Amino acid sequence: MSAHDNIHDNGLLRFMTCGSVDDGKSTLIGRLLFDTKSILADTLTQIEKTSTKRGMDAVDLSLLTDGLQAEREQGITIDVAYRYFSTGTRKYIIADAPGHEQYTRNMVTAASTANLAIILIDARKGVLTQTRRHSFLAHLVNIPHIVVAVNKMDLIDYDQARFDAIVADYQAFIAKMGLFADGRDIQFIPMSALNGDNIVDRSESMPWYTGTTLLELLEKAPAAHTGHAEPFRFPVQFVCRPQDSANPELHDYRGFMGTVESGSVKVGDLLTALPNGRESRVKAVHLGGEAIAEGITEQAITILLEDEIDISRGDMLVKSGEVPAQKKEIDAMLCWLSETPLSPARTYLIRHTTRTSKAKLTGIAYKLDVNSQEQVEASQLVMNDIARVGFKLAQPLFADPYSQNRATGAFIVIDESNNNTVGAGMIL
Numbered sequence: 001m002s003a004h005d006n007i008h009d010n011g012l013l014r015f016m017t018c019g020s021v022d023d024g025k026s027t028l029i030g031r032l033l034f035d036t037k038s039i040l041a042d043t044l045t046q047i048e049k050t051s052t053k054r055g056m057d058a059v060d061l062s063l064l065t066d067g068l069q070a071e072r073e074q075g076i077t078i079d080v081a082y083r084y085f086s087t088g089t090r091k092y093i094i095a096d097a098p099g100h101e102q103y104t105r106n107m108v109t110a111a112s113t114a115n116l117a118i119i120l121i122d123a124r125k126g127v128l129t130q131t132r133r134h135s136f137l138a139h140l141v142n143i144p145h146i147v148v149a150v151n152k153m154d155l156i157d158y159d160q161a162r163f164d165a166i167v168a169d170y171q172a173f174i175a176k177m178g179l180f181a182d183g184r185d186i187q188f189i190p191m192s193a194l195n196g197d198n199i200v201d202r203s204e205s206m207p208w209y210t211g212t213t214l215l216e217l218l219e220k221a222p223a224a225h226t227g228h229a230e231p232f233r234f235p236v237q238f239v240c241r242p243q244d245s246a247n248p249e250l251h252d253y254r255g256f257m258g259t260v261e262s263g264s265v266k267v268g269d270l271l272t273a274l275p276n277g278r279e280s281r282v283k284a285v286h287l288g289g290e291a292i293a294e295g296i297t298e299q300a301i302t303i304l305l306e307d308e309i310d311i312s313r314g315d316m317l318v319k320s321g322e323v324p325a326q327k328k329e330i331d332a333m334l335c336w337l338s339e340t341p342l343s344p345a346r347t348y349l350i351r352h353t354t355r356t357s358k359a360k361l362t363g364i365a366y367k368l369d370v371n372s373q374e375q376v377e378a379s380q381l382v383m384n385d386i387a388r389v390g391f392k393l394a395q396p397l398f399a400d401p402y403s404q405n406r407a408t409g410a411f412i413v414i415d416e417s418n419n420n421t422v423g424a425g426m427i428l
Contacts (some may be wrong), residue, residue, distance in 0.1 A: 003016070009089060011223030016095040016110050016224055019120030020130035027085060028120065028193035029094055030061025035200035036215065038085035061193075067407045080110040090219060099130055104384040105368060107137055108335045112410065115224045118214070123162060123190070127169045132177075133370045135170075139163060139179040140386070141335060141426065144160055146186045149214065154192040158205045163190045189214055224365040225262060226296045230264030231322035232271075233400070233408045235353035236315045240302060255286065255302035256311055256347045261353065261407035263319070264296045265303065270320045273311050274398045279320055282306040287337050314355040315399050324408065326396045329362065331428045333387045333402075334381070338415070338422035342381040344390075348415040348422070352397045353407070356414075362390035388428070402426035 017025040033039050034329035044059075051060040070158065081096040097103075105341030106327040111117065117138040121131055138146060148170055156162050167188045174180055177300050189198055197203035200215045212230075213222075240255040265271070269282045285295045286302040295301040303317060311317070336342055342361065365388040367378035381387055402409030 010219065011117065012091045012093065013218060013221055013223060014093045014114050015116040015118065016097050016114040017096050017118045017120065018107060018134040019098060020099050020122065020128055023120040024121055025096055026062030028151065028199065029096055031199050032204055032215070033085055033194055034110065035082065036085055036087055048204040071077065073424050080106050083403065086094055087219065090220065093162065100368065101133070102384060103337050105337045106334055107333055110143060111143060112140040112424065114143050116221050117143045118147045118149050121148060121166060122148050123150050123156045124165065126166050127173060129371050134174060135179055136370060136373050137173060142406060144184060146180065146184060147214070147217060148188045150188065150190045150221045151192045153197060154195050160208045184194045187217060230262035230405060232265055232305065232319045233261040233356065233405065234258055234317040235261060236267065237354050238310055239312060245254045247377065250376055256317065257302045257303050257348055258354065259300045260295050260297050262297055262405055265292055266294045271305070271317045272320045272323055274316045274318060275396060276310065278309045280305040280309055282355065290306055316353065324398045324400050327399055328393050328396050330391050330393065330397065330399065332389060332425040333428065334387055334423050334425040336383060336385045336422065336423050339383050340422070345417065350391060350393065350411050351398060351414060352411040355397060357397060358390040358394040362392050364389050401428060
């Protein structure tokens with residue numbers, strides 16, 4: 001037994017940072033990586049050189065995340081950058097999402113898999129339009145945990161009154177807009193990413209703040225899928241029939257391979273295959289060729305059933321008491337990703353889990369102004385637009401509302417002519 005075996009593993013946490021230009025998102029991530037000793041020595045040497053070349057007296061930690069040449073030259077974040085680090089008790093994936101309105105689609109993409117969002121506010125500027133937009137998008141994609149980080153406290157002499165005013169301002173805004181009204185977890189932290197105040201180490205400059213540091217908060221945040229009991233959802237990706245004629249045991253082997261999107265499955269569970277509705281019990285569950293007693297969320301497993309049932313890619317296995325609704329029409333919030341506008345005249349493909357169906361737009365109920373959160377009329381959608389739309393499907397989908405299950409409540413829209421992903425949707 002190694003020394004690491006008795007350390008408690010809190011699971012993987014995917015989180016994202018969002019904020020306006022120059023709020024210090026990239027510096028914050030750089031500081032997290034730097035203070036948790038997650039940077040390789042050669043990387044540090046490289047950014048020290050670049051910082052010196054720019055005439056800076058301290059290391060510019062934002063250079064750790066701005067990976068694209070254009071981002072480093074312009075000092076802005078354009079694409080979503082993913083960074084990985086781990087502490088003794090947890091692994092992290094950070095998505096650094098751009099703040100600009102023209103990159104709304106990048107932010108929605110990053111937010112869709114995040115379990116926690118850090119919304120940065122510049123202590124000198126307070127709650128801006130950008131802050132409202134990012135909070136709204138975090139609300140829209142159902143991120144369960146929100147950390148409002150009031151950064152650059154060093155530039156306002158660590159003034160507690162100013163911090164309290166920003167917190168009150170933010171709470172008034174979300175109450176007015178009805179955001180996070182479902183009892184979502186929201187925390188406020190005063191910090192300075194540049195100086196490392198309240199990121200990994202406690203700040204001596206803010207003795208009035210008695211709450212947790214950012215890293216303590218990240219360490220304690222619940223992992224994905226632990227908030228409430230979720231129904232078992234298993235979209236079939238592949239039907240495995242091993243071609244090994246020398247092994248008689250494999251002649252009748254028929255395993256259904258896929259990823260457990262939510263819930264868990266044990267040997268003996270009664271499952272229903274969708275769309276045909278036939279039932280069978282689980283004979284075995286395999287992970288990496290080994291038999292296991294139970295398959296859990298996010299594991300890629302193979303399920304063997306006691307009966308011969310016609311199941312193929314695109315079908316879904318669920319527990320018999322937890323069958324999702326079958327939908328030939330869906331009502332959804334859609335983020336349009338393509339430079340070609342959404343056309344009501346065209347047929348699109350909708351991919352939901354492993355299932356694909358042709359679809360026609362039945363209407364655009366309204367478009368959202370992401371800055372004011374107002375609903376406006378629209379006859380078409382262009383890139384970065386978010387709207388409430390309806391689709392009619394050629395084949396039924398087995399979907400849960402996105403608010404209950406992010407995996408089986410999400411879909412992408414594909415352009416048939418070039419196979420490009422043109423939209424991302426959340427089923428209401």
